[in-house]
Amino acid sequence: MLRFGVVLMLWSGPGLAADWQTLTGDQISAALTARVVVFPEGVAQYFLEDGRTIRAGSWGEWRVDSDRYCESWSGKRPICAEVDSDGIDLRFREDSGFVRAGRYGDL
Template sequence: MASIGESGMRWIGVVVALWPMAVAAEGWERLDGAGVRAALEGRALVYEDGTVQDFRADGRTLYGAESWGKWRVEGDRYCSVWPPSDRWACYDLERDGVRLRFLSDDGSETVGAYGDL
């Protein structure tokens, strides 16, 4: 059996020590209810197509230039409703730095980044 040697063992130790930081740096963090509110309230997101969504503290949300809806937190999920519908849709919300990812029950996702930084 081949020996790794002292320098090889040090290298393995460095990799093992840094591995949790690398995983955390690249991972999405699921937000709880308080985290969802803190991530969205009074903030604006820019989506991949360039559309901006503004999340007002009073529960109103503006998507683009003219589409007004309402948003709220239910449990640990972001929920929204867009007239003329009265049906609320809810999503899990994850954060990775300045990006937020909305995950629907059907597995689809929408990613936006803070546009007000």
């Protein structure tokens, strides 16, 4: 068990960074517009300027609502999250408690 804890402490993957800053609405727009974010499982999500997004071959829509990122897929109800950044990583924190973190894939 101790070995697992040491490995976890040494792992520097997205989601475990220490210097996260919560982004405002304008910062979220700037962070995502015309960008690509790659998640740990290797799936890339593209954020187009016109509000469309594509992930794993599926098209959806994204927008910024106040200081929250919102996305909807296939006309379903939007899922919204606060967004944090540490510079090269982004973390999406949903109200449900689900957290998804990824790294820019277009740097």
